[in-house]
Amino acid sequence: MTKFPKDFLWGGATAANQCEGAWNEDGKGISIADVLTCGGLAKHTAALPDVPEAMKKHIAKMRGVTYRSGDQEGAAMAFKMNTYPEKGIPALLDDEYYPNHQAIDHYHRYKEDLALFAKMGFKCYRMSIAWTRIYPQGEETEPNEAGLRFYDNVFDECLKYGIEPIVTLSHYEMPLALTLKYNGFADRRVIDCYVRYVKTVFERYQHKVKYWLTFNELNSVVHSGFINAGVFSKDRRLIEAASYHQLLASAQVVRFAHDHYPQFQMGCMIGVSPAYPYSCKPEDNLAALKQNQQRDTYYPDVQMRGFLPEYKLIQLQQEGIRLPILPGDAEILSGGCCDFMAFSYYQTSVAAAQDEAMQRTAGNMGSFIFNPHLKKSEWGWQIDPIGLRYTLNLFYDRYHKPLFIAENGLGAADVLNADHTIHDPYRIDYLRQHIQAIKDAIILDGVKVFGYTPWGCIDLISCSTGQISKRYGFIYVDVDDAGHGTLNRYEKDSFAYYKRVIESNGEEL
Numbered sequence: 243m244t245k246f247p248k249d250f251l252w253g254g255a256t257a258a259n260q261c262e263g264a265w266n267e268d269g270k271g272i273s274i275a276d277v278l279t280c281g282g283l284a285k286h287t288a289a290l291p292d293v294p295e296a297m298k299k300h301i302a303k304m305r306g307v308t309y310r311s312g313d314q315e316g317a318a319m320a321f322k323m324n325t326y327p328e329k330g331i332p333a334l335l336d337d338e339y340y341p342n343h344q345a346i347d348h349y350h351r352y353k354e355d356l357a358l359f360a361k362m363g364f365k366c367y368r369m370s371i372a373w374t375r376i377y378p379q380g381e382e383t384e385p386n387e388a389g390l391r392f393y394d395n396v397f398d399e400c401l402k403y404g405i406e407p408i409v410t411l412s413h414y415e416m417p418l419a420l421t422l423k424y425n426g427f428a429d430r431r432v433i434d435c436y437v438r439y440v441k442t443v444f445e446r447y448q449h450k451v452k453y454w455l456t457f458n459e460l461n462s463v464v465h466s467g468f469i470n471a472g473v474f475s476k477d478r479r480l481i482e483a484a485s486y487h488q489l490l491a492s493a494q495v496v497r498f499a500h501d502h503y504p505q506f507q508m509g510c511m512i513g514v515s516p517a518y519p520y521s522c523k524p525e526d527n528l529a530a531l532k533q534n535q536q537r538d539t540y541y542p543d544v545q546m547r548g549f550l551p552e553y554k555l556i557q558l559q560q561e562g563i564r565l566p567i568l569p570g571d572a573e574i575l576s577g578g579c580c581d582f583m584a585f586s587y588y589q590t591s592v593a594a595a596q597d598e599a600m601q602r603t604a605g606n607m608g609s610f611i612f613n614p615h616l617k618k619s620e621w622g623w624q625i626d627p628i629g630l631r632y633t634l635n636l637f638y639d640r641y642h643k644p645l646f647i648a649e650n651g652l653g654a655a656d657v658l659n660a661d662h663t664i665h666d667p668y669r670i671d672y673l674r675q676h677i678q679a680i681k682d683a684i685i686l687d688g689v690k691v692f693g694y695t696p697w698g699c700i701d702l703i704s705c706s707t708g709q710i711s712k713r714y715g716f717i718y719v720d721v722d723d724a725g726h727g728t729l730n731r732y733e734k735d736s737f738a739y740y741k742r743v744i745e746s747n748g749e750e751l
């Protein structure tokens with residue numbers, strides 16, 4: 243291979259909860275993302291009752307959120323809402339701002355947005371279906387037809403432009419009702435709710451969608467059980483149980499897809515940040531291996547190979563944690579191996595045998611040891627294009643299955659000029675280096691990568707901060723962190739750059 247493959251899927255990625263808005267329209271139920279206030283995930287985590295004070299302060303500081311010691315904000319429930327048990331659903335507070343409620347109003351503007359993606363030449367579009375548009379409370383006997391119709395329209399619009407939809411089935415937005423009733427995936431019964439929802443969308447969209455991802459960043463459960471699995475606790479036993487249930491749920495729907503829809507391609511998806519050893523000390527090397535196993539590879543190892551790895555079982559045993567394994571589970575896992583592996587890549591990390599006193603920095607999978615050899619973004623995420631080539635090699639060697647880069651990108655505080663231009667040379671630079679790294683992995687290392695969808699191809703609500711001012715897009719959306727603005731769309735300089743990259747199939751970088 244001397245070039246990008248000719249059918250390489252260039253595109254961009256979004257998630258329903260971060261772009262659609264219309265949070266309570268056309269029968270949609272409340273999702274866990276809908277109850278996060280500005281400050282998002284960080285504020286939520288800081289308010290959890292069983293998180294140590296020091297960690298709360300650290301998270302708050304990292305994300306620029308004010309945290310007062312002993313903050314009782316939502317001691318019972320972290321989110322800002324009143325619960326009305328007689329109605330069975332929570333009511334949100336009028337005086338709070340919930341950024342995902344409006345987001346960028348993609349729900350009403352998807353045609354305009356897809357036309358812009360088509361103008362850039364997208365071959366594919368990674369998006370997610372909001373579970374709560376299909377099953378608002380997660381347990382209805384019939385799906386919500388208006389929700390199903392919305393995605394029919396979106397897929398039709400994609401296909402009109404020859405854009406292949408790549409669909410994440412669950413991206414940080416499960417029905418809140420399932421958290422309130424079952425504590426999310428901590429309860430095995432939620433697997434059935436997920437499977438029923440997935441079967442419904444498979445049946446409905448079987449002729450429109452070929453590529454599916456079962457869960458977004460399954461491994462993010464290690465730093466947020468709530469946003470990932472709907473678990474309202476930091477208790478490791480519950481978190482491990484929830485992610486085990488998610489692995490079972492993923493395997494069940496992959497198996498079902500293989501049996502009923504042979505045209506489907508099923509993928510797992512994790513947030514990768516492989517660890518470099520802090521030094522060449524053997525102890526640091528071993529620490530890096532262990533960190534990679536625990537934080538990154540456990541999840542795709544199960545999803546790609548079909549069994550629980552020994553290193554995980556031993557670690558859980560040492561911690562006195564028992565997974566809720568039932569007879570027959572091993573067959574479920576081995577019967578549901580994915581066809582490809584997708585991942586998000588923002589940065590690498592560093593591991594050291596003794597890491598207590600080390601300088602740390604922010605990252606999408608929690609806080610990381612600072613790497614002095616790398617630059618960082620305005621939000622402290624370290625930038626490492628070579629790390630992407632490294633990651634591609636790592637996982638291709640491990641599974642020998644096609645890889646898909648489902649997220650990558652630079653969050654920056656872009657400025658809209660009076661003439662509606664946005665100059666983002668830093669993003670162009672970032673893209674150029676990362677695409678070069680993919681090219682090197684394909685050409686020089688022989689890795690099979692079949693697509694690249696930079697994150698937040700249109701500005702959207704940031705997951706960690708709950709603010710839109712951390713922007714990733716090629717398309718600027720005129721709205722601020724308080725939700726004010728025209729919501730008009732403007733092309734940034736990176737729009738023309740990425741268009742050229744796609745047109746030349748990665749030859750012109």
Ligand code: BGP
Binds near residue numbers: 257697707
């Ligand atoms: C990933 C999530 C995305 C997205 C991205 C950027 O971990 O899958 O949903 O938000 O990170 O993160 P942030 O928005 O916090 O900058």
